[in-house]
Amino acid sequence: MESLQRKAQELLAAGTVKLVIGYGEGTGVRRRPIFVRTGDQAGSLVLDPACTQNLATYLTKAEVRALGRTALVATPSTLRSILQLAAERQVREENLLALVPLAGTIKELTTFADIEAMVATLPDEIARADQEMLTQLGAMSVVERRAFWEKELGRCVKCYACRAACPMCYCERCTMDNNRPQWVPVASHALGNLEYHVVRAMHLAGRCVRCGTCGAACPHGIPIHLLTFASEGSVRRQFGQPGGASSRPTYALATFKPDDKEDFIR
């Protein structure tokens, strides 16, 4: 932690960045995102296993972008988010650098190529509890699985915390916001909830970086991250493309190649 604070101070003092986004102490045992712009504020930065939220979501928030070149304290999934955002042309290499705790030091990654190289060395696993849940869900019949999600989504109130917390949900006008046509009903009834979450899982297919921040953000404890993990897993298995692996665009669901394994399109 101390070297992170020192690193932040150095970067700010040298004018390399105008802003360091990291974690600070929150209420009780929680951690919260903090926006460090001066050397004094750097003393609030903390780094420990409780720092799990994906901070990459702030890279597309206008008020934060306006603060200038940013250093982002990055967990492995945050790094994958940066790559996916880069692939989708949402962030520029010159506007950000990633700070990664590694073997007692803080490594600075200033290019997407460096971040890609780093991501390739990092473990790409989801939490065991989530893996177990996915296995259980996979073993269910369609009827059982549907019942599971209807029960869970019955608690959803469409607060959109999941969408707001997700770094890949950066659209200024989300599909849910559209009313011409009203693709998905606004109301938080069974159909409205199911349609929203299924559409979101589909929109994240191939793009989700498996950070689990959406599920952590849900105030009602709905394991909504399992839906996007499942859709990402499906694309990964069928197209060999994990979300957040590369900063070069490779949209599995929006790219046709002549050697596509499906021949119905020919």
Add this chain to the structure above:
Amino acid sequence: MATTTPNSYKPYLMRIAAITKEAPGVRTFRLEFADAGEGTAFRFATGQFGLYSAFGEGESTFCIASSPTRKGYIECTFRETGRVTASLADKDVGDIIGFRGPYGNVFPLERWQGKHLIFIAGGIALPPLRSVIWNCLDLRERFATMTVVYGARTVNDLVYKHELADWGKRPDMKLVVTVDPGGDEPGWTGKVGFVPHIVEQLAPTAANTVAIVCGPPIMIKLTLPVLAKLGFGKTEIYTTLENRMKCGLGKCGRCNTGRSFVCKDGPVYTLADLERLPAEY
């Protein structure tokens, strides 16, 4: 166990009696109450608005553009902008839509008695003033001189074209119509210029005069200093605000601006009132 409390969200059913195409994308509906009894009992005062339903799509907020002195119908004028207005624009004479109202506060005509009145409007903002202009014309003897300054981008964008023609011929009011930049009608004999500049040229007297202004934000922003320079006090300048609304009852929170709820404390405000609110409208 049923409750006898009335459902505040239940609209009147209104039949479209007439449709006037005022300008590109802009229509006026003349609406009659489907239930004659409701129509007879209905009362409103000038300045008030309603929520108009396109069933299946939703509700939209428009002022009541007709005068309360004219019984048996109400009118609204709207521009096709979004989901609800697009659906309304698709309707024919004889179709049924909904209306909830009247909501909001009113133009205080009793405070204007004996005064000169100058109405300044731009583009699609003439409708809210049309109600009060007709109301005053129908009670003409109560007021001193009446002047209307109205402008739009082009001649084609002017709304209530027939009424403008009638107003122009009336000896008991002065009408000044302007277009900026115009250029679509070579025979145009009205003025050419931005409404605030036309008002400045006109130089109406501020003494014993009330100014009622309604227009796009830029027009209002540039007209107010002109009026200030002419000596109009902040309690002598009135405007009517548009805001995003849903319930019209002060409950849904959408139109809350500062301590004010536009659907209850407005939409009619004096400049003095408006300056007490944060600029979040």
Add this chain to the structure above:
Amino acid sequence: MVATMVDRLTLSDSAVDALVAALIRSGRRVLGPQLVRSQGQDRIDIAPLASFADLARDGQAVASAKGAVFPKVERLLHYRYAGKSIELADVEPASPPTVLFGVRPCEARAFAALQAVLNWDSEDKFFSHRLANTTVVAISCTEADASCFCTSVGSRPDDGQGSDILLCRLAHGGYLAKVATSRGQALVELGQGVFQALAAEPELAPAAALAPAFDAKTLPQKLAAHFDHPLWVEQSLRCLGCGACAFVCPTCACFSIEDEADSRQGQRLRTWDSCGLRLFTLHASGHNPRDRQSQRWRQRVYHKFAYYPDRFQTLGCVGCGKCSRACPVDMNLKQHLAEAARTLP
């Protein structure tokens, strides 16, 4: 709720159990906070109670109990297309007799704030009908957590305002029952001997010790004087602009009205909405008076602590802390308000 003299009675632990059982047997919908264990995460939901044993005695529910009187989706109207015309049908609010059992005093106080806005000028038929059929039995708090701040907004962990019956834990087991209204009295009668008369002055378990973090009385003036203060930008930097805080809040009542229809019929629904969401104030023209998150954050604070007291003579906040606990980025309202009270001159 007709206020009567507060009757003080006692209940043993087994008597409370019997009371809950009697309420359930009477056919009432009995809702209370319950611990739910799910995927290794514990949470407290307000849900139908099967027995008093299921009640979560510590902590408080993530969501508020407002859903019992102001549901997340409410049908306002139903209509059918009939040629050029419309057949409009009124809707009767489904409102089974309900007991909210074991909610916190802060949650009980919130109904007055909801009533202030939802019944403003004209009675909201849906809300009023449900509220009239709801009895609130709160249990006072012997513990508070880092998000609680009822004492900063004019209340206390053992505040009986808004409860039909307030149960206060006794030092040696059982509860003191403060019955404040005729609706509460009706439950006493239903209990049939479960409540006992007070024999001696009861020894209460100590209520939670919660020092005020700020003085809410100073806020309206400070807020009015510092609308453009940079504090609102600073505090809202991490805010994501979701609706979690508004939707778990027991006093938030902002809503939207939406139509859902097919070619034959449709319905008009009331749904929860939040001033924190960008679309809330977006005009059809594309103009948005509150386009930045800092403006929306400021609106949230001002609405609750300046405009509400101005118009309704009551704060729009009961200090329950649900917003802070629900917030994905730990926007702790108590801390923000304490900072505002300290920083704004």
